[in-house]
Amino acid sequence: MKQSNSNPKRSNNQDTNEENTNNSHQTNFIRQAIDSDLENNRFDGRVHTRFPPEPSGYLHIGHAKAICISFGIAEDYKGLYNLRFDDSNPITEESEYVEAIKRDVHWLGFDWEEREFYASDYFETLYEYAIKLIENGKAFVCDLTPDEMRTYRGTLVTTGKDSPYRNRSIEENITLFQGMRNGEFPDGSRTLRAKIDMSSPNLNMRDPVMYRVLRSHHYRHGDNWCIYPTYDFTHGQSDSIEGVTHSLCDVQFEDHRPLYDWFLEALEIYRPRQIEFARLNLTYTVLGKRKLKILVEEGHVDGWDDPRLPTLAGMRRRGYTPDAIRDFCTRIGVSKADNLIELSQLEYSIRNDLNLRAPRVMAVLNPIKVIIDNYPEDQVEMLEAENNPEDESAGSREIPFSKEIYIERDDFMEDPPRKFYRLAPGKEVRLKHAYYITCENVVKDEDTGEILEIHCTYDPDTRGGWSDDGRRVQGTLHWVSVEHAANAEVRLYETLFTEREPENAADGSDWIQFLNPDSLEILENCKVEPSLLDAESESRYQFLRTGYFCVDSDSTAEKLVFNRTVPLRDSWAKMQKK
RNA sequence: AGGGCGGUGGCCAAGUGGUAAGGCACAGGUCUUUGGCACCUGCAUGCGUAGGUUCGAAUCCUACCCGCCCUGCCA
Numbered sequence: 270m271k272q273s274n275s276n277p278k279r280s281n282n283q284d285t286n287e288e289n290t291n292n293s294h295q296t297n298f299i300r301q302a303i304d305s306d307l308e309n310n311r312f313d314g315r316v317h318t319r320f321p322p323e324p325s326g327y328l329h330i331g332h333a334k335a336i337c338i339s340f341g342i343a344e345d346y347k348g349l350y351n352l353r354f355d356d357s358n359p360i361t362e363e364s365e366y367v368e369a370i371k372r373d374v375h376w377l378g379f380d381w382e383e384r385e386f387y388a389s390d391y392f393e394t395l396y397e398y399a400i401k402l403i404e405n406g407k408a409f410v411c412d413l414t415p416d417e418m419r420t421y422r423g424t425l426v427t428t429g430k431d432s433p434y435r436n437r438s439i440e441e442n443i444t445l446f447q448g449m450r451n452g453e454f455p456d457g458s459r460t461l462r463a464k465i466d467m468s469s470p471n472l473n474m475r476d477p478v479m480y481r482v483l484r485s486h487h488y489r490h491g492d493n494w495c496i497y498p499t500y501d502f503t504h505g506q507s508d509s510i511e512g513v514t515h516s517l518c519d520v521q522f523e524d525h526r527p528l529y530d531w532f533l534e535a536l537e538i539y540r541p542r543q544i545e546f547a548r549l550n551l552t553y554t555v556l557g558k559r560k561l562k563i564l565v566e567e568g569h570v571d572g573w574d575d576p577r578l579p580t581l582a583g584m585r586r587r588g589y590t591p592d593a594i595r596d597f598c599t600r601i602g603v604s605k606a607d608n609l610i611e612l613s614q615l616e617y618s619i620r621n622d623l624n625l626r627a628p629r630v631m632a633v634l635n636p637i638k639v640i641i642d643n644y645p646e647d648q649v650e651m652l653e654a655e656n657n658p659e660d661e662s663a664g665s666r667e668i669p670f671s672k673e674i675y676i677e678r679d680d681f682m683e684d685p686p687r688k689f690y691r692l693a694p695g696k697e698v699r700l701k702h703a704y705y706i707t708c709e710n711v712v713k714d715e716d717t718g719e720i721l722e723i724h725c726t727y728d729p730d731t732r733g734g735w736s737d738d739g740r741r742v743q744g745t746l747h748w749v750s751v752e753h754a755a756n757a758e759v760r761l762y763e764t765l766f767t768e769r770e771p772e773n774a775a776d777g778s779d780w781i782q783f784l785n786p787d788s789l790e791i792l793e794n795c796k797v798e799p800s801l802l803d804a805e806s807e808s809r810y811q812f813l814r815t816g817y818f819c820v821d822s823d824s825t826a827e828k829l830v831f832n833r834t835v836p837l838r839d840s841w842a843k844m845q846k847k
Numbered sequence: 848a849g850g851g852c853g854g855u856g857g858c859c860a861a862g863u864g865g866u867a868a869g870g871c872a873c874a875g876g877u878c879u880u881u882g883g884c885a886c887c888u889g890c891a892u893g894c895g896u897a898g899g900u901u902c903g904a905a906u907c908c909u910a911c912c913c914g915c916c917c918u919g920c921c922a
Contacts, residue, residue, distance in 0.1 A: 295869090296861080323922050358921060415920060424918055426848045460920055470850040472918055481920035500922045524851055524917050545852085547915095552858085558922090600870060602860050604853090607915055611858045614871050624884060659884065690882065699880060734880045745880050814881045841882040 297603040299544050300342065303515060306542065307346075312514040316348030319513050320374070321355040321388075321504065324366035324488075327573040327580045328373045330594065330615075331549040331556040337598035338546060339517045340379045351511055352381040356389045357503045359487040367488075369573070373581040378591045388507045389489050395498050396450065398506060398536050399461055399479060403442045407535050408479060409435055410445035411462045418460075421467070422475050429467035429475045449482050452495045456482050463502075465531065473528045477501055505529040508541045516543040520605055549601070550609045553764035554579045555771055555780060569784055570765070576821075576832050577765045577788050587762065588809050588819030588834030593622040609770065616835050623809060623817045623834070628656045628663060631701065631747040632797040632812040632831075634759055636675035638722040638751060639692075641706060644672040649752070652733065654702040668798050670703050673751040675796045677815075680746050681723055683711065688844070690744035692723070699745045701813060705731040747813040754796035757829040760821065761790040801829060809834065 306312060318339040322328065328336075343350035352374060356362045374381070402408035411434045413421060423429035437445070446461055448454060461480035469475055479502040484495045505528075508516045516529075523545045533540040549556060555564075556579055564570050564578065573580055576587035584594065597618040601610050631654075650670045657663035676692065685693040692698050697707040706725040713720055730737065734745070768774040768783040797812075804810070809819040816836035824830040 301863095321922090325922080355922065361921075411920095418920075419918070422918060424848095425850075426918095428849090429918090457920065462920095472850085475918090478920050483920075497920090499920070504922085520852065521916060522922090526851095547853085600859080602870090604860070606853055606860090608859060611871065614859070617871060620883090629881075655880095658881085688882090701880060703880095742880090744882080747881075811881085811883080814883070816883095837881075837883050839882070844882080 295599065295602065298605070299338065299515075299517060299546060299603060302542075302544055303342065303346065306514070311542075315512075315514050316343055316346035317350070317512055317514045318343045318348065318517060319351040319353050319386075319508065319511065321353045321507070321518075322370050323355045323358070323361070324363060324370060325358075325361035326366060326558040326562055327369050327582055329556050329561060329581065330551060330579045330584065330597075333377060333581060333594050334549045334598050334601070335517070335519070336374060336377060336379060337595055338603055340381075341595075341599075342515075342517070348514075349384065350379070350381060351384040351386055351513065353386040353388060353507060353511065355500070355504065355507070356387055356487075356489060357498050357500060359483070359485040359497060362488050364488045369582065373585075376581065376585060376591055377594065384511075386507070386511060387489060388503050389487060391503070391507055391510055392490065392494060392498070394510065395503060395506060398532075398538075399446065399498075399502070400443065402463065402479075402535060403446060403461075404439060405535065406439060407464050408442070408461055409437055409464055410442050410449070411435070411460050411476075412458070413460075415457065418478075422472065423467070425472070431467050432462070432476065435464060435476070446480075449480065449496050450494075452484075454482055456484055456495075458482060461496075463528075463532070463535075465528075471524055471527055473501070473524050474531070477528060501525060501528050502532065505533050505541075505543075506536070506538070508543075509533055509539045512539065513541045516541045518543060518545055519548045520545045521548075545605065546603050547605050547608055550607070551579060551615065552609060552612045552769045553766050553771075554612075555766070560772075560780070563781070564765075569781070576760070577762050585807070586819075586822065587832055588623075588807075588817060589619055590622050590626075590809070593619040596622065612764065619835050620817065620838070623811065625659050626657075627809045627811040627817055629654075629658070629813050630798055630801060630810045631668070631749055632757065632759070632795060632801070632810075632815070632818070633675040633677055633747065633749050633754075634792055634795050634812075634815060635678040636749075636794065636796045637678045637681060637720065639674050639676050639706070639748070640722055640724050641672050641674070641727045642709065642724055643726045646672060648672065649750075650732075652702050666800055668702065668800065669750045669753040670700075671750045671752050674700070674748045675751060675754060676700075676723075676746050676748050680744075681708070681720070683720070691746060692725075692744075697742050699731075699734050699742045700748050701745050702734055703732075703748065704728060704734065705736060705740075705742055747815075749796045749798050751796075753799045755799055755802050755829060757795040757797045757801070757831060759792040759795045759818065759831045759833065761792065761833045763788050763790075795831075797829065797831075802826070804829070811837075 320336050320339050340350045411432045421430045460478045462476045465474045467475050478499050480496045483497050526543050574582035574586045597615050651667040652670050653665050654668050655665045680691045682693050692708050694708050704727040706727045709724045711720050712722045765788050766783045767785045771780040771783040804820045806820050806822050812818050817834040818831040821830040821832050
């Protein structure tokens with residue numbers, strides 16, 4: 270019955286497969302730097318990293334890259350990694366984001382154990398650090414307004430000028446800074462600044478702001494503070510406090526590294542090493558907190574977990590697996606060069622993963638009815654179907670077959686072109702797991718000419734899809750029994766943007782104009798095999814011959830809802846385009 | 848224009864003076880009860896450009912060109 274198994278060569282390919290997938294020992298410049306630190310015993314043989322998101326938005330695939338780099342390296346080196354919320358700006362931060370970020374990092378498969386930290390928990394220490402710098406004459410309270418400060422800072426090509434408040438006495442600075450903390454001054458009226466060098470070519474070194482007066486409710490510390498430290502005065506010290514060895518971040522912070530080092534040296538505290546890498550860019554989408562936020566808040570998409578979004582929440586809902594995302598991250602590598610990764614690279618990783626784990630199932634997206642004239646009127650046969658040809662342990666199931674079935678409208682053509690291996694008048698095809706059928710005629714709507722039903726005959730000797738006479742058929746179609754079909758809504762997604770680089774398309778123009786009006790197509794009238802009736806939310810399937818789909822959270826027993834994660838590769842479609 | 852960082856095939860990316868890994872994409876083929884998967888083959892006489900050093904240069908030197916980032920009391 271079940272044809273003695275497929276290709277024997279398949280099992281021999283394990284080795285090559287292994288090498289291609291297991292890229293975790295790929296080297297890159299960061300690992301080399303760590304290797305060298307290990308050799309020189311720079312951090313007593315420790316490797317300790319961190320991922321420091323600001324809880325002001327959801328994580329996206331670009332963050333996944335950063336997480337995989339920082340946490341992945343720590344895992345490989347048998348080191349430790351911290352999750353630290355960089356929450357020094359109360360205006361944009363919310364605990365909803367904290368929860369979402371934790372959920373997403375866990376989902377990706379990383380466990381930071383008890384090492385969950387909040388930069389805001391270091392506020393008191395940071396304050397003491399600030400006092401210490403003032404006492405050492407390395408920080409001062411400045412009364413310049415934001416506008417004035419901008420003027421004093423100078424430009425890229427001209428040096429800045431010292432603030433007139435730069436030479437206050439230590440005592441006065443202490444008093445004033447305490448006054449700032451005590452709420453004696455209005456928002457924005459004073460800042461605490463590091464006393465570095467107003468003529469530095471690196472603008473970050475031109476007496477950068479360390480503290481600002483800001484009466485804003487902190488999601489974690491309420492109204493305990495009315496001064497908040499800036500990123501520069503928070504990040505490095507947080508790394509230092511936590512004993513991080515390698516602080517891996519985006520290249521945009523390269524210019525901040527001298528300042529990162531300066532604060533730690535001035536404070537005479539432990540100094541981690543910051544190393545920068547290039548952020549991820551992906552074709553046909555935007556990555557970047559503020560842009561994603563605009564898409565969500567202006568209603569261009571349906572929330573942070575809209576399956577069209579490159580957020581981890583959206584990708585999860587779309588059907589992406591953590592393994593696929595991590596595989597993607599290792600495949601794209603790490604360097605400092607600007608990059609723009611092709612979407613096909615991501616799609617490869619998810620197809621590759623789902624091919625091995627997603628059960629096959631039959632679903633007709635655009636149904637057309639087929640009546641098998643010579644099949645007994647009320648007969649129902651249960652036919653065996655393997656669940657996954659790539660995984661024997663997945664077993665098999667039974668699916669009902671009867672006189673009336675649905676097939677895909679695209680699988681029939683009245684006047685087919687050459688090489689159309691599907692159903693057409695007079696042609697014989699195989700119904701997957703079932704029988705060979707031959708098309709005899711079609712019934713059309715007299716007015717519109719639309720095909721209403723297709724009449725076929727079947728060959729009872731081909732049960733299971735095999736013929737003893739060695740006869741071969743050109744094509745194999747998926748189908749669903751009319752009587753047993755379950756109704757489903759299927760959501761098909763295209764890229765969110767029509768441009769490969771929405772941000773760099775027609776120069777200077779607004780990226781949002783390139784939103785793809787066809788990014789979502791809803792098919793209401795899909796017919797799926799009954800085994801799907803008890804499919805759980807987020808479970809993933811391969812709809813035979815069409816793509817990978819997952820059960821959406823909107824799905825109910827009355828109305829199944831599926832999201833298309835990614836279509837199968839389609840060489841027939843490709844051929845037709847030529 | 849000042850500073851920082853980059854430039855290896857369509858897209859990523861190894862390469863660290865000894866004669867251009869690998870992946871994705873693409874093209875062709877084998878196999879096939881998924882036009883899927885898998886498998887095979889092809890795909891940089893050249894590493895931003897021009898000079899130089901060397902027996903030998905993507906790797907070293909010089910000059911130039913191009914790209915990205917930096918003028919928030921955001922991170």
